[in-house]
Amino acid sequence: MERIKPRTLSGFMELLPADQAKMERFMETLRRSYALYGFTALDTPIIESSEVLLAKGGGETEKQIYRFTKGDSDLALRFDLTVPLAKYVALNYGSLAFPFRRYQIGKVYRGERAQRGRFREFYQADIDIIGDGKLDITSEAEIPSIIYRTFTALGLRRFVIRVNNRKILNGFYAMQGLSERAGDIMRTVDKLDKIGPEKVRELLIGEEIAIPAGAADEILRFISIRGTNAEVLAALEGYRGKNELFDAGLDELRAVTAYLPEFGVPEANFAVDLTIARGLDYYTGTVYETALLDHPEIGSICSGGRYDNLAEYYTDKALPGVGISIGLTRLFYVLQEQGMLSDELVTAPADVLVIPMTDTLSFAVQTATTLRNAGVRTQLYTEQKKFKAKMSYADKLGFPFVLLIGEDEIAQGKVSLKDMHTGAQTLLTPDEAAAAVRAALAQKENVRVIRE
Amino acid sequence: MERIKPRTLSGFMELLPADQAKMERFMETLRRSYALYGFTALDTPIIESSEVLLAKGGGETEKQIYRFTKGDSDLALRFDLTVPLAKYVALNYGSLAFPFRRYQIGKVYRGERAQRGRFREFYQADIDIIGDGKLDITSEAEIPSIIYRTFTALGLRRFVIRVNNRKILNGFYAMQGLSERAGDIMRTVDKLDKIGPEKVRELLIGEEIAIPAGAADEILRFISIRGTNAEVLAALEGYRGKNELFDAGLDELRAVTAYLPEFGVPEANFAVDLTIARGLDYYTGTVYETALLDHPEIGSICSGGRYDNLAEYYTDKALPGVGISIGLTRLFYVLQEQGMLSDELVTAPADVLVIPMTDTLSFAVQTATTLRNAGVRTQLYTEQKKFKAKMSYADKLGFPFVLLIGEDEIAQGKVSLKDMHTGAQTLLTPDEAAAAVRAALAQKENVRVIRE
Numbered sequence: 001m002e003r004i005k006p007r008t009l010s011g012f013m014e015l016l017p018a019d020q021a022k023m024e025r026f027m028e029t030l031r032r033s034y035a036l037y038g039f040t041a042l043d044t045p046i047i048e049s050s051e052v053l054l055a056k057g058g059g060e061t062e063k064q065i066y067r068f069t070k071g072d073s074d075l076a077l078r079f080d081l082t083v084p085l086a087k088y089v090a091l092n093y094g095s096l097a098f099p100f101r102r103y104q105i106g107k108v109y110r111g112e113r114a115q116r117g118r119f120r121e122f123y124q125a126d127i128d129i130i131g132d133g134k135l136d137i138t139s140e141a142e143i144p145s146i147i148y149r150t151f152t153a154l155g156l157r158r159f160v161i162r163v164n165n166r167k168i169l170n171g172f173y174a175m176q177g178l179s180e181r182a183g184d185i186m187r188t189v190d191k192l193d194k195i196g197p198e199k200v201r202e203l204l205i206g207e208e209i210a211i212p213a214g215a216a217d218e219i220l221r222f223i224s225i226r227g228t229n230a231e232v233l234a235a236l237e238g239y240r241g242k243n244e245l246f247d248a249g250l251d252e253l254r255a256v257t258a259y260l261p262e263f264g265v266p267e268a269n270f271a272v273d274l275t276i277a278r279g280l281d282y283y284t285g286t287v288y289e290t291a292l293l294d295h296p297e298i299g300s301i302c303s304g305g306r307y308d309n310l311a312e313y314y315t316d317k318a319l320p321g322v323g324i325s326i327g328l329t330r331l332f333y334v335l336q337e338q339g340m341l342s343d344e345l346v347t348a349p350a351d352v353l354v355i356p357m358t359d360t361l362s363f364a365v366q367t368a369t370t371l372r373n374a375g376v377r378t379q380l381y382t383e384q385k386k387f388k389a390k391m392s393y394a395d396k397l398g399f400p401f402v403l404l405i406g407e408d409e410i411a412q413g414k415v416s417l418k419d420m421h422t423g424a425q426t427l428l429t430p431d432e433a434a435a436a437v438r439a440a441l442a443q444k445e446n447v448r449v450i451r452e
Numbered sequence: 453m454e455r456i457k458p459r460t461l462s463g464f465m466e467l468l469p470a471d472q473a474k475m476e477r478f479m480e481t482l483r484r485s486y487a488l489y490g491f492t493a494l495d496t497p498i499i500e501s502s503e504v505l506l507a508k509g510g511g512e513t514e515k516q517i518y519r520f521t522k523g524d525s526d527l528a529l530r531f532d533l534t535v536p537l538a539k540y541v542a543l544n545y546g547s548l549a550f551p552f553r554r555y556q557i558g559k560v561y562r563g564e565r566a567q568r569g570r571f572r573e574f575y576q577a578d579i580d581i582i583g584d585g586k587l588d589i590t591s592e593a594e595i596p597s598i599i600y601r602t603f604t605a606l607g608l609r610r611f612v613i614r615v616n617n618r619k620i621l622n623g624f625y626a627m628q629g630l631s632e633r634a635g636d637i638m639r640t641v642d643k644l645d646k647i648g649p650e651k652v653r654e655l656l657i658g659e660e661i662a663i664p665a666g667a668a669d670e671i672l673r674f675i676s677i678r679g680t681n682a683e684v685l686a687a688l689e690g691y692r693g694k695n696e697l698f699d700a701g702l703d704e705l706r707a708v709t710a711y712l713p714e715f716g717v718p719e720a721n722f723a724v725d726l727t728i729a730r731g732l733d734y735y736t737g738t739v740y741e742t743a744l745l746d747h748p749e750i751g752s753i754c755s756g757g758r759y760d761n762l763a764e765y766y767t768d769k770a771l772p773g774v775g776i777s778i779g780l781t782r783l784f785y786v787l788q789e790q791g792m793l794s795d796e797l798v799t800a801p802a803d804v805l806v807i808p809m810t811d812t813l814s815f816a817v818q819t820a821t822t823l824r825n826a827g828v829r830t831q832l833y834t835e836q837k838k839f840k841a842k843m844s845y846a847d848k849l850g851f852p853f854v855l856l857i858g859e860d861e862i863a864q865g866k867v868s869l870k871d872m873h874t875g876a877q878t879l880l881t882p883d884e885a886a887a888a889v890r891a892a893l894a895q896k897e898n899v900r901v902i903r904e
Binding site: 001003004005006007008009012013014015016017020021023024035036037038039040041042043044045046047048049051052055066068069070071073075086087088090091092095096097099101102107109111121131134135136138139142145149259262263264311312313314315316348349350353361362365366368369372373375376377378379380381382383384393396397 | 453455456457458459460461464465466467468469472473475476487488489490491492493494495496497498499500501503504507518520521522523525527538539540542543544547548549551553554559561563573583586587588590591594597601711714715716763764765766767768800801802805813814817818820821824825827828829830831832833834835836845848849
């Protein structure tokens with residue numbers, strides 16, 4: 001038979017079982033954390049009509065899109081989870097209750113240049129709160145609190161959620177008479193971390209943006225405001241009274257920073273940062289980025305913000321909202337690269353491997369059934385191999401426990417429970433073995449997928 | 453602004469939140485059940501190279517495939533989870549430990565004719581056990597036991613897993629000297645339920661298949677063997693000694709039926725059924741179908757079997773296996789149509805809706821944080837609406853509990869917990885409220901997603 005060489009497309013993540021087990025834990029942690037805050041799960045198709053998906057049109061994204069025809073239909077694969085959400089809310093407006101809070105963890109597709117750590121198929125994990133006409137400011141404080149709990153549940157500690165408000169930025173640029181160039185300026189200021197203040201100043205006064213040197217200095221002075229949240233807010237008060245939008249933004253930022261501790265976020269994990277702008281034009285209020293303190297080179301691992309019109313391309317209903325997105329596949333890849341995924345997590349297919357050492361398997365099968373009835377994840381090994389091969393299988397997959405069943409055990413109606421970590425072996429009834437495994441695993445329940 | 457009419461492609465399931473909550477529970481039940489038996493999770497790309505995906509080539513499936521080019525690449529969307537599994541095992545053969553047990557729940561794509569209840573994007577939920585060269589017969593008994601537990605956990609009771617063995621069928625046809633036409637005969641016999649024995653006989657002796665009338669009668673006699681599992685096995689013993697393959701198949705069927713009760717499957721939920729053949733040529737041993745006793749018109753809701761060569765198109769390694777697949781999207785659709793999804797399941801985004809009735813929100817936010825810290829799924833309602841609108845939101849989404857926080861409550865540092873089912877209202881501290889909700893929900897833990 002002619003054989004085809006098996007391969008997986010480049011830019012498509014496909015993990016080996018132990019890593020996949022960590023990824024599964026990752027996603028389960030996200031689902032649980034989002035559910036704790038009252039978000040409903042959503043699952044939209046991966047394929048949409050191109051007309052619908054590209055309603056907004058244009059931009060860099062369009063070139064990267066997987067688009068094709070099937071029969072008469074012009075189809076495309078979703079490139080984010082926001083456009084499908086907008087479609088969903090516009091389509092089901094009459095059936096939904098607002099605020100509508102949904103999470104979605106799903107694959108999206110972008111035909112990026114193949115490159116190490118860049119993915120063409122990747123998971124995004126999004127949460128959004130959509131209001132009908134209005135949405136209270138508390139939601140803008142709640143979103144980062146969810147991210148705080150999620151990352152903490154994953155095991156991260158040294159991270160900071162950076163918060164800013166687009167109204168403050170737009171108001172400030174309006175004060176300087178630079179409203180029309182605010183977009184260009186923000187995109188330039190966004191490079192501050194990478195190229196430094198000197199280069200930013202050069203670009204601002206250079207040919208393309210061409211703002212007066214005095215204004216450039218004023219901008220650099222503004223974005224260099226640093227300190228505790230209280231200090232930054234105090235400095236911002238110095239600009240109050242000159243522009244309504246600015247003042248509104250400052251009030252919002254004050255409200256968000258005041259609510260954050262009540263939502264359970266420690267002061268150490270959030271920071272007002274005037275350099276955060278977010279590239280997308282549709283953010284209109286609070287904006288977020290999240291950085292790992294020990295790995296600034298990774299950039300933001302979770303970003304989002306407040307927008308005024310989720311679905312303007314589909315409906316005339318005003319649907320303001322706030323949302324945030326984790327690029328799950330890339331984050332997982334980076335954590336793996338940095339050696340930040342825990343080795344303590346059980347990645348075996350089960351917690352117990354039952355190894356029969358006799359030809360008759362009935363007692364082993366019954367024992368496996370007893371363990372499963374007690375809720376213990378149990379695999380039965382029934383291949384006819386030497387004892388050594390069976391144990392090496394258990395070792396290779398990392399089962400925490402092995403249950404050995406030989407003739408002696410069967411005669412006594414008992415099993416030998418071997419702790420693969422300590423090597424200790426105990427003779428127990430199947431029920432006792434199930435209880436012992438459950439007790440041992442309960443102690444490991446707090447193992448987090450990320451170690452820091 | 454010119455608006456695009458929002459729509460979802462026909463043949464693509466997109467559920468409203470309450471139904472999606474049921475689907476999520478459905479999938480979570482599957483994941484837990486599979487994990488209990490020691491299956492590792494797998495996640496392969498939705499897009500593969502066409503060359504790899506269509507290695508087997510030909511057939512009805514190829515016409516339905518979503519295939520397109522991106523740059524220089526000829527790509528296709530997976531149409532099942534078996535081909536990607538074969539690719540994965542061949543590709544990672546050296547890194548895997550065998551038997552390799554994996555489950556995968558994922559979307560697959562087939563451009564079927566659009567029709568009510570037919571889906572172009574649908575979930576399959578597959579489990580497979582792959583051996584390296586050999587695989588013990590116990591796996592063929594374990595697979596239906598997993599299906600039994602899974603369906604039971606979902607809430608189904610009146611279902612039967614029908615078991616047969618291809619060696620028995622092939623051996624029987626060999627006895628009749630009909631080996632070469634065994635495929636045609638089995639495909640015809642497969643229609644027995646739909647067209648009845650008379651029609652089957654007509655087709656068998658008709659122009660196309662053209663077997664002698666005596667042989668047709670023999671076949672009909674064979675497949676009409678009915679009774680308890682013991683009775684059917686006893687009747688099959690009457691054919692023993694005439695064909696080696698038949699005898700081997702009978703031994704396997706005896707082993708499988710003997711192990712099934714030890715794996716915890718009650719006699720009422722499995723049946724030896726000689727009419728089960730499964731269309732696919734690659735099954736070589738035990739085969740399964742699963743029927744809802746009260747809805748035979750639905751057909752098999754879960755099918756599979758034993759095969760000898762998982763990955764022959766990619767590798768010369770012999771990789772025998774056994775697997776079974778649930779067509780999740782179709783099953784969910786059918787259960788929904790039949791009114792078999794439970795209404796008792798909480799489909800609200802959270803278990804508690806915190807409703808502040810004052811302008812200051814601090815105590816409400818802190819209370820929500822307390823509840824979440826105690827593991828209670830809590831949503832905070834902070835929109836400035838009339839009390840009636842807030843309660844109608846709680847009603848519409850079906851929150852089991854509402855926490856009311858007015859000035860009286862704040863003054864006492866307490867909250868009013870309202871049970872939305874009974875209407876009872878109790879004044880409690882936030883900690884007490886969390887405990888009360890947890891206790892109430894613990895009682896509902898056994899609610900199944902399917903009611904029968």
